[in-house]
Amino acid sequence: MASTSRTYNDAIDKLNELQTPFAVIEARRKAGILPDSVLGIAKMRAYLTRIGYTPADLDRLNIVHVAGTKGKGSTCAFVDSIFSQYQQRHGGPRKTGLFTSPHLMAVRERIRIDSKPISEELFAKYFFEVWDRLEESREAPEEDTPFGSKPVYARYLTLVSWHAFLQEGVEVAVYETGIGGEYDSTNLVSSPVASGISTLGIDHVAILGDTVEKIAWHKAGIMKMGSPAFTIEQLPGAAEVLMNRAKEKEVNLRALKIDPRLEGVKIRPNAVFQKKNATLAIALAETVLTKLGLLKEVSESKLPQEFIDGLEKCVFRGRCEVKEEKNVTWHLDGAHTADSLKMSSKWFASEITGRRTGPRVMIFNQQGRIEAIDFLQPISTTLQSINEDHDRPAFDHVVFCTNVTYSQTGYKRDFVNNTIDPSEIDKLTVQHAFAEKWAAIDPKAKVVVLPTIEDALNYARGVAGASPEGEVVQAYVTGSLHLVGGALGILEETDAL
Ligand SMILES: Nc1ncnc2c1ncn2[C@@H]1O[C@H](COP(=O)(O)OP(=O)(O)OP(=O)(O)O)[C@@H](O)[C@H]1O
Ligand SMILES: [Mg+2]
Numbered sequence: 427m428a429s430t431s432r433t434y435n436d437a438i439d440k441l442n443e444l445q446t447p448f449a450v451i452e453a454r455r456k457a458g459i460l461p462d463s464v465l466g467i468a469k470m471r472a473y474l475t476r477i478g479y480t481p482a483d484l485d486r487l488n489i490v491h492v493a494g495t496k497g498k499g500s501t502c503a504f505v506d507s508i509f510s511q512y513q514q515r516h517g518g519p520r521k522t523g524l525f526t527s528p529h530l531m532a533v534r535e536r537i538r539i540d541s542k543p544i545s546e547e548l549f550a551k552y553f554f555e556v557w558d559r560l561e562e563s564r565e566a567p568e569e570d571t572p573f574g575s576k577p578v579y580a581r582y583l584t585l586v587s588w589h590a591f592l593q594e595g596v597e598v599a600v601y602e603t604g605i606g607g608e609y610d611s612t613n614l615v616s617s618p619v620a621s622g623i624s625t626l627g628i629d630h631v632a633i634l635g636d637t638v639e640k641i642a643w644h645k646a647g648i649m650k651m652g653s654p655a656f657t658i659e660q661l662p663g664a665a666e667v668l669m670n671r672a673k674e675k676e677v678n679l680r681a682l683k684i685d686p687r688l689e690g691v692k693i694r695p696n697a698v699f700q701k702k703n704a705t706l707a708i709a710l711a712e713t714v715l716t717k718l719g720l721l722k723e724v725s726e727s728k729l730p731q732e733f734i735d736g737l738e739k740c741v742f743r744g745r746c747e748v749k750e751e752k753n754v755t756w757h758l759d760g761a762h763t764a765d766s767l768k769m770s771s772k773w774f775a776s777e778i779t780g781r782r783t784g785p786r787v788m789i790f791n792q793q794g795r796i797e798a799i800d801f802l803q804p805i806s807t808t809l810q811s812i813n814e815d816h817d818r819p820a821f822d823h824v825v826f827c828t829n830v831t832y833s834q835t836g837y838k839r840d841f842v843n844n845t846i847d848p849s850e851i852d853k854l855t856v857q858h859a860f861a862e863k864w865a866a867i868d869p870k871a872k873v874v875v876l877p878t879i880e881d882a883l884n885y886a887r888g889v890a891g892a893s894p895e896g897e898v899v900q901a902y903v904t905g906s907l908h909l910v911g912g913a914l915g916i917l918e919e920t921d922a923l
């Protein structure tokens with residue numbers, strides 16, 4: 427064992443083995459078997475015991491727990507950024523942890539300490555410590571959780587985050603749920619300092635159900651008796667489910683209107699959805715900082731400067747991000763649900779309206795999700811609506827590519843995805859279907875299918891090269907956070923963000 431190499435890359439290779447292979451997912455789907463639910467939580471409890479902790483140990487982390495369909499990560503990033511301002515000015519919270527998903531470029535971005543991705547060395551250390559403990563421990567009954575077994579990818583990372591944060595002496599930790607809430611691996615936390623539920627909508631229907639009410643039931647599962655909970659304005663059906671579950675659990679749930687103290691605070695993008703995320707983040711941060719004695723009183727009329735700076739300086743890469751290059755302005759946003767793509771395309775449209783000219787290029791992917799074909803029409807409609815010349819296409823060029831990063835070397839290890847059908851990628855099946863659909867929606871657009879992200883970026887640069895002097899290509903990269911992460915990695919030649 428000691429002679430085995432244990433670098434960061436080794437850890438990622440081992441982690442990738444914990445993905446459920448596509449063939450198994452397919453077989454389960456055909457047999458109507460749903461992924462772990464109640465049993466999944468029981469197993470997580472067994473794994474936590476085996477790595478040497480109890481749920482009560484997690485309370486030492488003063489956890490802020492966030493669920494929701496959209497805006498979870500953004501809300502968590504705002505809270506973390508506010509903490510960071512307090513830390514810089516007042517030395518507290520002593521150490522902060524942030525657990526988010528998915529990652530943009532490197533798995534270690536999911537586990538942040540003092541806002542920075544955990545180092546490769548520390549990631550590898552804690553990853554293999556968890557591994558060894560799971561191999562060796564004979565604690566917790568074996569019934570559903572055989573000795574030596576490991577949980578799947580996201581669940582394993584949750585264990586690594588708890589271990590890393592506890593070992594590193596993190597004083598407050600912000601946790602984004604993976605899928606749902608009630609049965610999510612992060613839901614072993616029994617006494618969060620506060621829970622937050624961001625915007626609810628439709629996603630992960632196979633696991634959570636196909637109505638916003640069913641989905642709300644799952645997300646409400648993170649609320650805990652004795653811990654304050656907050657949400658923002660929701661669709662009426664969803665709001666009702668949240669309130670009913672809060673009552674059952676005897677939780678004081680507050681549904682917040684957009685915080686009037688945000689007036690004049692320059693959050694990015696300056697859009698209603700982001701104000702909702704910021705509103706939720708303010709309430710969560712106020713609760714924690716009050717508990718830690720760092721916030722003495724809450725003013726109804728004005729936010730403390732630390733909050734304003736935290737909100738304004740918050741950087742959450744790959745979401746509504748703009749990057750300028752000589753002949754191309756890249757607009758990158760990892761939206762990947764029906765609702766968020768509507769928001770996202772409105773954001774892109776507002777960015778270019780009146781301010782930017784030049785050919786428009788969209789680069790889109792949604793790997794393994796043919797249902798995303800329905801997300802295309804609203805994007806086109808949004809862009810058409812800003813055209814003064816109605817003969818102009820929504821986009822001059824539309825590129826559908828895979829999430830494979832490079833044309834020569836393929837996937838970066840942190841992006842290997844065994845859960846999708848490899849033959850679909852080889853044949854570019856979903857990309858051709860999207861292309862056909864787009865050609866029908868927007869016949870004047872030039873539609874192309876390309877195998878990799880690198881090819882797609884080069885295509886956009888090629889359009890720029892062929893454009894008249896002074897014109898700047900307006901490129902919109904969206905549909906998948908992996909696509910956006912891969913694109914940012916190529917544009918910046920970096921390993922992690
Ligand atoms: N409150 C919101 N309502 C609708 N769309 C949103 C909201 N917040 C963010 N978005 C859109 O969704 C994208 C993803 O945001 P974010 O990463 O915060 O969500 P998430 O809930 O963490 O999503 P994921 O399912 O990828 O973990 C953003 O780039 C933006 O386009
Ligand atoms: Mg999601």
Ligand SMILES: [Mg+2]
Pocket residue numbers: 498499526527528602
């Ligand atoms: Mg997220």
